Amino acid sequence: MAHRTPAPVRALGAILRALLGACALLALLAGVPYLLLAVGHQPTELADGTLNLLQQDDGTLFFVVLTCIGWAGWAAFTLSAALEIIALLRRRTAPAISGLRSLQSLASFLIGGIVLLAPTAAAAATGGPAVAATASHAAGNSAAAPSPASTASPPASEADQDKWPEHTVTSATELPWDLAEQYLGDGKRWKDIAALNPGLPQLAAGDQYLPVGATIKLPADAAGTGDSGQQHTSQTGTPPTSAELHTSTPASKGRAEEPASVTVQEGDSLWTIADDHGDPKDWPALYEENRGAPLPGGGKFTDPDLIHPGQKLALPPQLTSEPPSSSQEKEEEKEQPPAPDDKDTTKAPEADPGTADEAPETAPDASAPGTPAPVPSGANAPTQTAPASSSALAPAAVWTGAGALAAALVGTLATRRVLQQRRRRPGRRIPMPTGRPAATEQGLRAAQHPSGFSLLNATLRTLALNAAAAGRPLPALDAVVLHETKVDLHLAEPQAPVKPFTATSADQSVWTCSASSADIAEPEQLSETEMPYPALVSLGWTETGGHLVLIDLEHIGILNLDGNRDTARQVLQAIAVELASTPLAGHLELTALADTAPGLDTAAPERVARIADPSAALTEVAAHTADQRNALTAIGAETLRAARLLDDAAGAWTPHILLAQDLPGDATNSLLDALTAEPRTAGAVITTHAAAALPELTWTLDCPDAEQPIVLPGSHLPVRLQGLADEHFADAIDLLTLAASDSDVPAPTWPTDEDDAETSASSPVPAPSPPPADERDDDLPGEYAEIEEADEPGTPDSERAKAPAKEQPQPAPGKPDGPTGLTLAEVLAEPGEPSVTAPLPAPPTVPGPPTNAPALQPQESLVTAPTGPTVLLLGPVSVDGAAGRIDSSRRNAGTELVAFLALNPGVDHHAIDDALWPGRLVGKEMRNAVVSRTRSWLGKDTDGHLHFPRVQDAGDSRYRLGTQVSCDWTRFQHLARTGLAHHDEDGTLALRHALSLVRGRPFGGIDPTRYAWAEPAIQEMVSAIVDVAYELSTRCREASDFPSALWAARRGLLAAEESELLHRQLFLAHHAAGDLEGLREAATRLARINEQLLDGADMEAETAELLRNLLPRPTARTR
Structure with a gap:
């Protein structure tokens, strides 16, 4: 609890303030006019009138003008004081007068001090400070x-x-x-x-x-x-829900004659209240019904332009009807009335009342295509609020500010899911989180800042390149501050900067590099340099500006998290999760002692090992320290930072970090001394409690009870620590563990005809074109990007044409576990006779759809012209065929809203807020603006119906797109289900129609901080596209239609270029067609993709074996 000032001291301060205020007020109200009359020059001295203006001034005119200015100032202050006094007597807020705000503030301050004198005198008469019992x-x-x-x-x-x-x-x-x-x-x-x-x-x-x-x-x-x-608390102890706060309150049975009433909320006006309960033009009747009623805090209601939150208004007869939905605010923008003005006494942003202390207990099936994210909706959806402690925060809000930690986790999840997609069997799906972990992942994706990692990585690697070229060692860092567009290095010792960093001549202890610096090296050069500070980890963010602060654990050596034990444990857990998933290090070793960071070794086994015996853990760290110190001596390097710049030291300086919630006293002293001895090594210890005395060089951070800033040693930066509460740490562990699972799960049931009848009636599908003549004419992203313009589902607008290339998964933090195959070089390098007659592996069977698949329709029914906007998700996200216009700077929000509603029809405004603005409190003004602009953008159909109907026009007051709006994913599902159910020419044609809708990786080119809700849908789409491509390619190859088999596999690779299942289909098709050169090129492309995609991942064993069988092996030459 914060320090509490004693009551006598507060009383004395209030008395002094009151006395000083009274003296100052008396001087201003009485002293100023006395001085103006005594020493001033009054206008009566200008007896000659205009003649004074024609004569040489002797100073009289100047002093008269100066005196008049003084009188005007005194009059303004007197008016301000009078207004404040009158408002105080009426217990109302004084009206603000333009131009007099500063004088009103001064008068309010002085008069307020005097008002405090009475209660202070009463307090002084008591024997001690009286506290409410x-x-x-x-x-x-x-x-x-x-x-x-x-x-x-x-x-x-x-x-x-x-x-x-x-x-x-x-x-x-x-x-x-x-x-x-x-x-x-x-x-x-x-x-x-x-x-x-x-x-x-x-x-x-x-x-x-x-x-x-x-x-x-x-x-x-x-x-x-x-x-x-x-x-004075009710026995229920339950705060009112959002549905109870802004609904009309009917009279009780015993008082049926009383009218219904409503309680004013922030942001309300008489116009909006009348609109909620009938016709907004009836606001004068609402005012007349309540004129003269008492106001909260005193006074009477006499101004229709001024209503107060908490004020209770009786509804006139014409407004007593219930609002359209008692649990949902009206979501449509209202035409601004000419009167009255929407004035309120409060200016705080509107927030939906309620609680958000926990995520929904259940969530839709992670693999269900129609419900891609665990989005709460309906009357039972939790509303948003802004809690004070992280333990009560909704998952999306918890991660706000933890951009580096969130980006590290999201990058690791992306990498592991790529591996899972590679291992997945046809017709199966990768496991996806549900419930609270799914909501936590959505919060992670909304909070991540991957661009910060890129900037930090580029600037530090460039520093290492230039320092090595100049023969200078790397500087020791006390802290790194990561801004939006620059990086600041706080050095332990000031020194001249090394490019790309600069420093002022007055302070060379802080180096700065802007993101726009021309001195940052090219990516090709950076790839040849190791990360010079692999043990960087984020600790929190600056007190002002909220910029991320990182520390170098190698430089610190020993980090002791002291103070509140719970806070210290949470900070340790945040550091542990980030170290286990950060892409900066490339590789590092973590040892978790006993029960420190439980489950982390299971979630990240490639980096984390758990040792229960403290002496064994200390021995391991000590051995690592001794080995690196011997290596430094052997190469003649004075410091670890100098050794990192040597060409022959690659991979020799892997950091080893011990995580010990409780550090034992036995044998600890020798370890701690070894870590802090010179030359320093790539080792560190993080603890929250040490039994033995710590060395002087230890960094001890006093973790406060609440969100209070601490001051970092060395840099003296005020920092707010970031931590993970136990439940959020458990969510992170669950996400990492699930993404590392080798198992797959059954695929969801394809939608039935009844489910998509409405969509299929209005969703166009383009006519497929025949395979191109040259199957090796690849010119689109993803190595196998061969698409005819006729296959495009719509004509992209200029904005969609400028969409960025498909984003690549972030580098893997470590090598994947489990058996791996050979690289292409190893496959081709094995001598021996050609062997193409070995039995080929039988292709796995793709499980078919339900037996109630529909009969195929005539071909012309599959090629219908679009009748409305088309939501394109199977590639870069866009909306094609919108009838209206929208500003380019606001198109992204509108596109995301349309995409969300295309996959989640019939949601309420809570679900929209959670999806588009996770972790944020959004007022209806912002939401309504996005909804209104999107509605105008989509426009109307030929019958005049809105493509985005108003919510009050829906029978259930929910948001959904019009029936003429189609979606390529919905059509893909319908066609795929139909094609997989019919193994004939028509079924094959349906599969080809489905693949013709694919333009790239689903949701490609999106801002990584947006579409946080879409990850389950993306994974489902990728799996479904790969399965359809595999099935179509197999059918075509078995029918000896090798060009079509190649087209199908390449089309699927647009969505998942890492899929070795489809690459194997390419190999088989090239081999069956007798195209040995094409087979070699396809194998080379897969090897290149593996090198770039997963930081050098090996080829799968099944793929390597297939290539051994298909490719002729080089034979040994004989002399």
């Missing part, structure tokens, strides 16, 4: 209830006031800070209490004493600190 029940389970830390929850209606914890003021010296400190554990959260009680101006001010007897609502996570006193 009250207690409150925590609403629900306080451990899981989110606390509104950054966004104020809207006030509840009067009918629901008993559902909030309450506190009754019993002392004249209670301050808002005191209440926050007593009930919430942090005085800085007084703003949360003020937001729940807009009718108390003393709470809004923050530094005024609270009126005795006032009942104050507290946040849901408030906890009592005393064990006596009156309790």
Whole structure:
């Protein structure tokens, strides 16, 4: 708990402030006019009028003008003071007058100090500081209830006031800070209490004493600190839901004559309330119905332009009807009325009240094509709030700010899923997370900043290149600060910078490199250089600006996380997960001692080993340190940083880091001394508790109880630490473990005719073209990018034509586990006689679709012209055929919304918020703007119907696209199901139609921080495309249609160029066609893809064996 200033000291400060304020106010109101009259020059001195302007001025005119300016200033201040006094007496906020804001602020400050004098005198008469002897029940389970830390929850209606914890003021010296400190554990959260009680101006001010007897609502996570006193919390202890906060409250049965009422929320106006309950033009009737009614905090309702949150309005008869949906806000943009103006007393951004303390317990099938993400919707969907602690945060919000950690995890997941797709059997699917881990992954994808890794990697490798060329060692780093467009290095010792970094002559301890620097080396040069600081790990972010801060564990040697044990453990867990997945290091070794970071060795076995015996772990680290120190001596390098620049030292300096939550005392001293001795080695220890005394060079970070900044040693940077609570650490472990699984799961059931009847009636499919004459004319991304323009599902607009190339999976942090095959060079280098008669492996069978597959329709039904916009997902995401226009800077949000609705029809606004803005509180103004622009962009059909209907036009008040909007993925599913069910010419034609829709990797070219919801859909699409391509290629090869077999395999490789299943289909088709040169080229391309895609992954054993059988082997020459 924060330090609490004693009440006598606060009382003395308030008295001094009041006395000084009174003196200053008296001087300004009475002293200033006295001085102007005594020493000023009044206008009456200009008796001659205009003659004074024609004569030489003796100074009189100047002083008169100066005096008039003084009178004008005094009058303005007097007016401001009068307004403040009147507003204070009426318990209202003084109206803001343009041009007088600074004077009004000064008057408010001085008068407020005087007002505090009365309660302070009452407090001085008591024997000691009187603290309210009250207690409150925590609403629900306080451990899981989110606390509104950054966004104020809207006030509840009067009918629901008993559902909030309450506190009754019993002392004249209670301050808002005191209440926050007593009930919430942090005085800085007084703003949360003020937001729940807009009718108390003393709470809004923050530094005024609270009126005795006032009942104050507290946040849901408030906890009592005393064990006596009156309790004002309801027994239910449950805060009102969002559905209860903004719905009309009908009169009770016993008071049927009373009209229905509504409670004003932030952002409301009479126009919007009237619109919610009938016709917005009836707002004058709403005003007349409530004119003169008492206002929260005092006063009467007399201004229709000024309504207050928490104010209760009675609805006139014409507005007593229920709103369209009691659990959902109206989602459409409203035409701005001419009057009244939407003025509110609060300017805070609108937030949906409610809780988001946990992810949905269940989620749709991860492999279900129609529901790609675990998106909550409906009446039971959790609403968003901004909690104060990470333990109560929704998964998407937890990872906000942890950009490096999130990017490392997402990169590792992408790499492992590529490997899983390579191992997957035809007709099966890779396992995908569900429930809370799935929601956590969505949060990771929204928070990641992969471009930061690229910039950091490029600048540091360039530094290593230039330092080696100049014969200078690498500098020791105290910290690295990663900005959006630059990198700052905080050096342990100042020195002249090395390119690409620069420094000012006044301070050479901080080097800076901009992302636009021309001195950054080319990628070809960087690939020949190892990462000079492989043990860099993010620790948190700067206090100002929120920039990522990284530290070099090799330079630190020993990192001791002291202070609060829970916070220290969470920081250690965050560091451990990032070290296990970071792409910066290339490779490093981690040893987890005993139960430190549980499960990490299973999730990342290529990097992490677990040792239960402390002495064995210490011995292993000590041996690693001794070996590297001997190696430094052998090559004559003075420091580890100098050794890293040597050409013959590649791979010799792998970091070894010990993770020890509790570091034992036995044999620890010798290890710690070895780590800190010179020359330093690539080893480090991270601990949260050490039994033995730590060396002086140890970095000890005092982890605070809450989100308080710490100061880093050396750089003296104020940093907020990042940590992973136990449940979020468990989510990360579950994600990594599942992505490393060797097993696959059954494929989902293909949609039936009833499921896609509506789509198939309006979804066009292009006519396929015959295979091209030259099957080796490859000119599109992915090595096998051979597509005819006639096969394109639509004409791409200019924006889609400029879409970036398909993004590559991030480099693997380590070699994959399990048996691997040979490289192409090893396959071709084995001497022996040609052997092409060996039995070839039988192709696996693709499981067919359900037996209720539909009968094939005539061919012309498969080639229908588009009648509306087409959502293209099987390649770069775009919307083709939109009838309207949209600004290019706003197209991305509209495209993502359309893509989300194409895969998730019938969702509410909560699901849209979670998908497009995960982890953020989004007001309806932002959402409505995106919805409205997208609706205008899609336009109308020939009958005048909107392609994106308004939500109130839907019977269930949900969002969905119009029936004339088609989607290539929906058509692909329908055609694939039909083609797989019919092993004849028509079925083969249906499969070809399906593959003709594929233009590249699904959702290619997207911003990696957007479409966080789409990963399950992407993996399902990739699996389905590969299966269809495999089946079609097999059919065509067995029918001796080798050009079509090659076309099908290459089409599938557009979506998954890493699929060796399809590469094997290429090899078999080339061999069957007698095209030995084409077979060699295809094998060479696969080898090149493996080298680039997975940082040198080996060819699968089945592929290597197939090539041995198909390719003639070189024979040994005889003399």
